Amino acid sequence: MPSKKMLIADVLENLSKKNFEKFGMALMARGGDRKVAFSKVEDKNFMEVTNVLVSTFTEDDAPAVTSELLKSIKCFNEAKELDEQMAELFPKSSTRKTPAGTNASSNGDKAGSSSDTACSSEVHFVDKHQLELTERVCNIDSILDFLLKENVIQDAIYEKISCTPGNQGKTRNIYKLALKSGIDAKNIFLESLKKYEPFLVADLERKG
Structure with missing residues (x-):
């Protein structure tokens, strides 16, 4: 191998x-x-x-x-x-141990598993790692499509974020315009990160 x-x-x-x-x-x-x-x-x-x-x-x-x-x-x-x-x-490289003690794939977690990661500390995962996510997220267009599909954002916000130059600018606007509605929006954003940026999420989880 x-x-x-x-x-x-x-x-x-x-x-x-x-x-x-x-x-x-x-x-x-x-x-x-x-x-x-x-x-x-x-x-x-x-x-x-x-x-x-x-x-x-x-x-x-x-x-x-x-x-x-x-x-x-x-x-x-x-x-x-x-x-x-x-x-x-190396399937173990893309799995994590949830606080509940069950293994979950970082590439296919459902919203409930996202909540496990999100609630493992007082600060939500996407808030705790906002700076690194803003710097490192690459598949931003797929993430935007996911947020639109899950009704986290509507067409007008989708267009506004899509027109923002650069991945970092788009990610900043996701935080500014899409995640202010609360924990559900953050959980869905985390779910999209696990789907389209699994290794980035795994890397941040290892760092704690």
């Missing part, structure tokens, strides 16, 4: 030269407390960049970071392929 490191290497090896360069730039520009220096990425091949990812974020967390970065440069098919391989080969 291939290791997590080799799954990352395979994905990076198959990127076009242009997309590989974009990936390196996105890696250096990534927010968070673990930064990657320009010298670690400049003129490096796919295996060297894989080693940087694993040494910086650990082999357990590196696939989630890789998927996140692929989405940020619009390599959605490659990100989906990596996510699916991780789910198939």
Whole structure:
């Protein structure tokens, strides 16, 4: 069975030269407390960049970071392929232990399971991690469609958020315009994150 490191290497090896360069730039520009220096990425091949990812974020967390970065440069098919391989080969990496003591998939929880995560502390998950979610959410269009379908937002708000430039701007407006109605809206937003950003949610859950 291939290791997590080799799954990352395979994905990076198959990127076009242009997309590989974009990936390196996105890696250096990534927010968070673990930064990657320009010298670690400049003129490096796919295996060297894989080693940087694993040494910086650990082999357990590196696939989630890789998927996140692929989405940020619009390599959605490659990100989906990596996510699916991780789910198939390492299912425990995409599961979590709920406060009730039951295992639930981070990729397919229902609203009730979202409440478990949300209520595990006094501060709701999406409020606690607002800054990191704003910086790192990539599949924002799919999340907006989900919120519209679940009646968290209406057409006018959907259009207003959709017209906002950039993923960070859209996410800020979700917080500003869509989540003020209360806990139900936040739970549905969390459900959408688990559906479209499973590795990001899992990463934040591990950090506590």
